[in-house]
Amino acid sequence: MNELPEITRFVAALPGFDVLTEAQTHAVATSMQIGYYRAGNDVLHVGSENKQLHIVRSGALELRNSEGDLVQRVAEGECFGFPSLMNHAPVRNQSVAIEDTLIYHLDGSVFNNLRRENAQFDTFFIRSLSDRLLAHPVATKLHGAADREVSQLITRLPVSVDASATIQQAAQKMVEERVSAMLVTDEGQFCGIVTDRDIRQRVVALGCEGQRSIRSIMSIDPVSIDSGALAYEAALLMMQKKIHHLPVLAEGKLVGMVSRSDFMRIETEHPLYLVNDIAKQTTVEGIISACQRLPALIASQISTDANGEQLGKFVTTITDSVTQQLCRIGESELGAPPCAYAWVAMGSQGRQEQSARSDQDNALVLDDKTVAADDKYFAALAKIVNDGLDACGYVYCPGDVMASNPKWRQSLRVWKQYFTNWITVPEQKALMHANIFFDLRCVHGEARLVDELKASIREDASKNEIFLALMARNAMAFQPPLGFFRQFVLERSGEHKNTLDIKLHGIMPLVEIARIRALAAGEMRISTRNRLRAAAKAGEITKTDAANLIDALDFIEKLRVEHQNRQMHAGLKPDNHLSPGEMSPLARQNLKSAFAQVRVSQAALLNRFHIA
């Protein structure tokens, strides 16, 4: 009599679980583990492996992404952890209890068995997964699949045949039009569907004559969907009805047909599917070949209505997965690491602001317990990852800021010392380093090492006005030009003659303002927009200034995205060199005000640190 009435009753009423049979519910209730988490404690860490579905029995949690942004609140009766479980991918969000919380942990194998046994249960979680993907900041507009309307999936006008045609005529038309399914109409009204399979099963296999009417073998009144429905609804419908083709109707009129392969096609455009694919690779060659899809994927994301921030997160998400998987492959080749370590991304990857063209900046932070002999291991690991990244298209850092450089492969203690030196003895070289290294983010391994380093940097930097002042002066090196033709700083010679480096003159000054303001506010946020928001919150800059600068950055990045889109369509390699002629008058005007905003903020920064 191992009945657990309280737990069974709770499970049976859970959304998604309410479709389980009594026996399945009982199996769930008697296989779970119960854990208790005090407010402030973590349940899952970003990047870790998750083997369980987590059901909140009482209390509440927050899911936050690696930048600390709130993704979702989870309360009693809600689940989390299913995306990593269903995609076999590392955990993407940190889950922190915000109240004292009791959690039922359901083993992943039990969960996946239930999905196989019970289609409704499976459907519920597939739907929740799409909802979660949509809620994910990367995916809000950078969609491939789930939130598109079905009508957007239709690639051609519907191919149809009149019901009076013979089987042979219909089959001939299918061959001509190269389709595997065709709609049948009766006086213009849609009345049935006929597929390759129908012809195979209902004609050829039975030895029927080809001269009979198509009407005799078609499926009458097939399932259809409205053109305004969402793509994932179409996918679900096809799954549930076990069909491969779905006619699409707009106000009752046939407008086209979608097939499972249409859905697959856009599904594979979704960044998370590539991430998933990369996470499955066990060899460097496998990752390289998965990355071949990246340029096309970026091109397709650029051509959707993506803005710079979303694109930056999208590209960085994929770089992060490549890095993580290379680290894992390194670990499996070299054995367990001799001590805890963190693989740290710097520069634009650190800020989650990579564009279509990025090289690698990275470093290794080792636990202080490390001994000299460990370096052999980490040198080998760094080589695997750096070489792998290069082979995947993230070319070696020209300044050698990579983990393979012994200088950037050090213990936490040495790293703290580096930063202290840069901050307290700010020579020109130190300031250059600071610009790269202050944008650090843990991509793989022990995040606590990076957190500790950041805490120590914050302590040092926010108190050191001289250092910040020198950084501010340094940030003046590249000023955005004011007028277009007269004062725009155009390259005077070479490959990029008469173009403007929009990254150097537009984006970098903004990134630097944000970095210095955030440091002055004692904030260790890393992405530029988050730095500006945090600085505004701390009162270091006004809310209006922050909003204006973010607008300026949005606009400049949008111009860059459009420019790179044009280049990729023309078969060119994307770069940052914008020619004045390719901008509309309105875009020029907007760019001018964006630049003006940056200049005002640069001036304010000089004032703030009393630099004339």
Add this chain to the structure above:
Amino acid sequence: MNQVLLTLQRWRALRRSGDAVFRTFIEQPIPAPGTLFTDAELVCMDIETTGLNPKTVDMLSIGWVLIRNSKVDLATAEAHIVKPNGGVGHSASVHGLTDTMVSDGIKPSEAIERVLGVLAGRVLVVHHAGLDKTLLDRICRERYSEKLLVPMIDTLALEHRRRSRHHHLGENISLRLPDLRQHYNLPWYRGHNCLTDAVASAELLIAMVAAREQHQKTTLADLY
């Protein structure tokens, strides 16, 4: 109970007892008091009885669940109906077990044998241990001529000690299982089902440990 004394008593009992089941139970050493809570295996137990006097009552049902890695493992949840010597009497109104239901139950001696099986090498956890432990001792003595010699955590006594240390012990403070659970933000469970109560006390214990300062370093000795 003092763990040194317990070890001594177990050693004496081992020399005296000839029963194979009891010897197997005793031969499995008890976990060292310095064992971390998260490394130990604990058995949370609850018993429904015919009344309140441990010298005369009969056991009607017994349920338990294990705590491992600081988690309550529901796969280990187990409960048994026990056939009493006498009738269920008025107690049926409390736990809902009727004479018909318990007539198919296992014998108390069989129940204690299973209890020894699950407790070997583990720690017993009971909320308000007085009645349940005395009853288990009595049945154990009837069957093996020895008390149930096992290390034990009483969640009620533990909370009582904690609160008197922090002077939080007002006159109106209730240490009943449902009230303590509410204090730790645990959900309300319908009581008087031995397995539900066992799970309820198990959840309470992991919550109490999580609430301790430096809870990762909590040892069994901190909880006895």
